Amino acid sequence: MKHIMKTGIIQQSNTADYAANTGKLSNSIERCADMGARLIVMPELHNSIYFCQTEDPAMFDAAEAVPGPSTAFFGALARRHKLVIVTSLFEKRAPGLYHNTAAVIDSDGSLAGIYRKMHIPDDPAYYEKFYFAPGDTGFRPIQTSIGRLGLLVCWDQWFPEAARLMAMRGADLLAYPTAIGWESTDGEAEQLRQLDAWKTIQRAHAIANGIPVVSVNRCGFEPDPSGATAGINFWGHSFAAGPQGEILAELATDEAAIVVELPCARTESVRRWWPFFRDRRADAYDGLTERFLI
Secondary structure, three states: OOOOEEEEEEEOOOOOOHHHHHHHHHHHHHHHHHOOOOEEEOOOOOOOOOHHHOOOHHHHHHOEOOOOHHHHHHHHHHHHHOOEEEOOEEEEEEOOEEEEEEEEEOOOOOEEEEEEOOOOOEEOOEEHHHOOOOOOOOOOOEEEOOEEEEEOOHHHHHOHHHHHHHHHOOOOEEEEEEOOEEEOOOOHHHHHHHHHHHHHHHHHHHHHHOOOEEEEEOEEEEOOOOOOOOOEEEEOOOEEEOOOOOEEEEOOOOOEEEEEEEOOOHHHHHHHHOOHHHHOOHHHOHHHHOOOOO
16 A cells, blocks of 8 residues: 555436436546546445435346446546546346445456445435345455555444454555435434534544545435435535544535545554554453344
């Protein structure tokens, strides 16, 4: 991993037009490459609308093989611009078996590896258990030409165990493709609490593990096709934090593509000052494998 990792953050709003969505992503990747990016991170399920607002069997037709059309499309971009791209795809693994999958494309256009989302939510407007089987790739960093990437997806970002295991296996950074927003009935105070909690938990992962974190969210409003809810206003606010949780860059609520410098070399010095890995009591953590303890 280079001392400074120039990372492109692409925050985008989507429609049902697949070609328009991927066209915008392609243009944003090119802009980030022109700004010197070596790594690109995009939002969760970035090729389409967030279809999990409803349980619609017809939506399974949008899933694709990995490797497949999207890895080929982004592979060509990675090869052309000589950078690593983190994608987030609706994977068809087999008939009736689907995953929410992050596929990492290396700078030569090859598929470096995949991570299948481990924690699958099932909440109003986020009916992901209908579509996705839980991941089975484990919490293992993906080796690329620029370093070891700890890939996790959206709901995974609330679980410190996932971040810890990625760090313990040598991740140089954590990256979270994300799709999270507000439901219209949430008041302003509740919206602020949710957003602050979302940023705080991920900054805590950076601090506890002494590595940078990149979280890239969708933005814009997407209506609920069923009309059961008033839709989701994806709040954006994609950000990058350093190994002490310091905010390096944060976007607002609109579409944007920026490049941020991640100070990956600081992990060594931060872990010397704050030796959490040295002082972990692994011998006393047996209860963490239980569902609940009284």
